[in-house]
Amino acid sequence: MPHASSMADSHLLKKDHLKGFLRKLAKEYRLVAPVRNRHGDVLFTVIDDLDAVEIELSEPPQNSLKQFFLPQQEQLSTYTITPEGYDFQPTKATIPPTVYFGVHPCDLSAVLYMDVVFSRQQRDPFYLRRRQGSVLIGINCNNPSPKCFCNATGSGPFIEMGSDLQLTDLGDRFLVETGRTSGHTLTERWQGFFSPSTDKDRAARYQAFLEARGRFSRQVHVEQAIRRLEADTVPDEVFAKLSLRCQDCGGCAYLCPTCTCFTISDQPLDAVNGQRLRSWDACTFAGFTVMAGGHNPVQAKTGAIRQRFTHKLRDDVRLTGRPSCVGCGRCVGICFGGTDIVRFVERTCQGSL
Amino acid sequence: MTNSINEIENAEVILVSGSNTTEAHPQVARRMLDAVDRGARLIVIDPRRTRLAECSHLHLALRPGTDIPLLNAMMRVLLDEGLADELFIEMRTENFLALRDMLNRLDLEETAALTGVPLPLISQAAQLYGRARKAVICYCLGVTQHVCGTENVQTIANLAMLAGHIEKEDTGVDPLRGQNNVQGACDMGALPNMLPSYQAVANQDYRDKFERAWGASLPEAPGKTLVEMTHGGKQGPIRGMYIMGENPMLSDPTLSKVEETLRGLDFLAVSDIFLTETAQLAQVVFPAACFAEKSGSFTNSERRVQMVRQAVAPPGECRTDSEIIMELSSRLGYAMEYDSSAEVMEEIALLSPIYGGMHHDRLDQSWGLQWPCWDRSHPGTPFLHKYYFTRGRGHFMPASHTPPGELPDAEYPLLLMTGRIYHHYHTGTMTRKSERLNRECNHAVLQINPEDAKAHGLRQGESVQLASRRGQITLAASITDQVEPGMVYTTFHFHEAPINRLTNDAFDTGSGCPEYKVCAVRVEKMSS
Amino acid sequence: MQDVLTTCVYCGCGCGLYLHVEDGQVCGSQPSRHHPVSRDNLCVKGWHIHESINHPDRLTTPLIRKGDALVPATWGEALDFTAQQLGHIRENHGGKAIGVLASAKCTNEENYLLQKFARTALATNNVDHCARL
């Protein structure tokens, strides 16, 4: 894992000047960052007034960037039914260029995964339109939360790729590494905010990484579960027990930054007008696979639960070389019946360690 | 609920009665299963093998309507095993001797036989419950929707008091409220015999207080209950009705009677967000704003009063129910002028002691407050009955078995139970409009045991006719051993299969609660 | 784009959820992480609560019955007619001939106002809701 930075270039940004830098960015981009709202929750939020919000970088936000690149519900097209025909019009929605600031490594990894999903087979115009106008500014995780296990999925706590600028908190300053060209453009355009980094700063970054790595409170044996799934040695009983507890909420898939399954449906607006919507879906729902006429090729809940974990930990490893679980911990502890991926990994590895 | 929802996960023993918790109260079930994962024991009393029953340690599959004998038998075991909490009984309760005498006269074997639950299982459940340090009882409409609903509830209270499982953190008796603001509607005095905060209409002092505050004289006699109003018949005592956001044409028992009553009115006005089955019968329909389009507060099952915040403007010409009521009231000669729901809440705080410290600014800055909250400095009450019962000493009310109003016979040989399912809410007015929820579940099914299905020659998913003495409907058979032979189960969410055409309007005289959980029906295969 | 915290309407649990608002439309919902009931998750109904808010079948104008049909009317017409009809029953048969159903789905404030309206303007204690259903 990360040692000396493989990112091309690094600078320093004093924390005192962060707001000033963001204010410059907000002039040209829509700015999205994790904000602790007045109720105490941390959400990625569109920031209209920098002075009115509290940007929170220490607690992972409850929503991920998925909501911005693949919204919970979005219009694909509208249609009209006339005597002459049944006509579809492309959606008129426009997406402003956006800076996503304060993205944790798990969520950056998730965006990289989504990039593959939405351009591998076919280029998905709706995802890519949102993605192409985006600038990602990441922040490495100095304090993984008790639920986090990105160390086991190879997606944190520090990350070397995926962002345009990657920040590391060094106390009174950020070490800023530039990744893609757009990152260089930003640091050059507003070079007044940045000063050169030294070997000492880079050593401090390495020290921060070592400390962060030591702060994980749990060891989740994801690799082992992947091997067992690939070897098909996970007992059916594991899936059966977990599926008895699944209460069909869909929450694990909806909160997951890499669960990209969606459905498409028509919503009538009146007798002759309507819109075609794409919305989040979850493979754990019975209706996910049911065909017209009622036949369901995934006959039991067990099959759906197997699909969920097999997809994340086996099929996506085959596809991208790594699991699509990024260890963000969002699904951990939120399950109505205790059927989260960590429990799956634990049960799968029981007696084999 | 006497406890908070989160306390349930700390209990050592959880006794669930008449609640399909995983489907009707998912967040409560989440705490129960979390508790189980931490080592708690889960006991489920339900005629059906619900999902929660499958996850339980003990499932007592009683015959519907035999809750009292079952609980009495459990209490007798507690007595016999010396598990009664004598100190608690001595210090905090009254009328114990009456209960003890009644229990001692019980023939345990006979009582167990009545319930259909093997005595050893009852005994095991009683001992688990009795020996626990922290134990909660959660119950829901499976307990109350019987002719003896009030006695059922009293018997649960007897059990909890006998074991001393009340008045402590993580310990108590928790009725789960079915609807999002059923607690609040009761608290606000939307009851025929109660002014806000359970101040009896019949009490002169309370009336005086409200008359002074409202500047109007108030009727003395308690009013009619919902079922009395909706089942009066064509020439009933009610001539006109105003219905706000309710759909008795799907939710009330014996729908033919409801329809006759509503059609027979001189005038019916309905305010709702969709054109419900009830609104279709109205002379005037008001388009109301939905929860996302107004501000105010709801009170949840754990007495937590929390803010409802406006997110968007109402569509078209919709107005909030507050606006509609104020307009009507002024036209009827009683002016009401409130600039905001916060102003209404200030009046509620003024007149309802348990809401005394509830103001929107406080609710807005917190996750809400649990009543009683006596004044602005009061932090709210996470669990009730600490140090004293609301009424003083806890009163044991011994009860004995009351059979349901209608039981299966030769003509209608099956016992029908009704309830809710996970994907839909109440009469489906909102949830049936959701593409996803409809995809997951878009029609009513009749759960029937494989034995009964075989006897009727039914295949999975086949349409069947279900009939009672009051009506008949068509729905799809779902063959499952979740129900015992001789019982069938369905839900009331679907207007295509309005089960309340069949249900009995026998009701509990104590609470006015209809007996939705038991009536006699027969199943007929459709001739295809 | 805005997330507004409110309280779910689909059961007595009372989850805290955020409604996701875009261009004046609710187009998503998500749980509140720190809310004591929702604790970072909702049931399937809560996750899809936005689908019924924008539904084209929503009532958007007052309706008055003309023969067998309910036809659109102005607010003035609907309110005047209702007040006149209820007033008529109150004068001729007394408040006891009027029934009012409040709602377990409406807010505390609305229920408070409705029972106050029943007891003052309509002079009846015939006010109830489906507490037991």
Next chain:
Amino acid sequence: MPQTITDIYLPRQAKVEQIEVENSQISTFVLAFCDHAYNDAFRYQPGQFMMVSMPHCGEAPISISSTPTRPGAIHLSVRRAGKLTAAMHGLRVGDTIGLRGPYGRPFPMEQLQKKDLLFVAGGIGLAPLRGVLDTCLDQRDQFGTLTVLYGSRTPSDIAFQTDLDMWREKGVDCRLTVDAAEPGWDAQVGLVTSLMDGLHPKLERSTALICGPPLMFRAVLGRLTAMGFRDEQVLTTMERHMKCGVGICRHCHMDGKLACVDGPVFSLAELRKLKIMEMED
């Protein structure tokens, strides 16, 4: 600058030019895109499917039942199953529907050249095979013998009667069976496997193409294996719920494969590696 990306989800209008009623539940819709230039340039291969849009009903995948050797029109044979297909059965000539596609991995026509082909189908399962068969007939010299085994519930449920008659005329060995006979039916009664008794295919040069409901599918597989067909010699097309049709939405998941892009055509050898309902005992 963001580049323009083709909107792969936007359907194109197509007109119903002709409707062939196959039986009480199945009709074949002959369709052409309203945009003539697009229609002329439109190409597909047997075994592929289209995503069909109907007003207020969303989309559903329907396999193409015509042959690319006869360009200018697309045939979709549709059985009434859900809301969308029921709406299609209300279509009249001249009505418009929405289409996008073609999608999916087709039958490997090149591999089938010079082969004796055995088509086994039940009910609507003949639809995707119809395109293959017509292709073979239009390029008759490139394929070996052609045999069709077709099972229906009752004689009045037999669909594609016009096609069957025409295939017979052109020398295809068509054998029919029904689950339940009706007066006047003197041919085979029984499962489609009962038609396989009299077959003696030259195994080394044969390929079987099968499509039908899961129960029939499993019975036929067992029979073919017993006859000596290797798994590579058996091809089928799978039916799944689909939303995008292009390998993203994942509704058609099949143990790591997606029916829409990895299929819908699979060889039995490929299916054997998957934990799917059709391969369970």
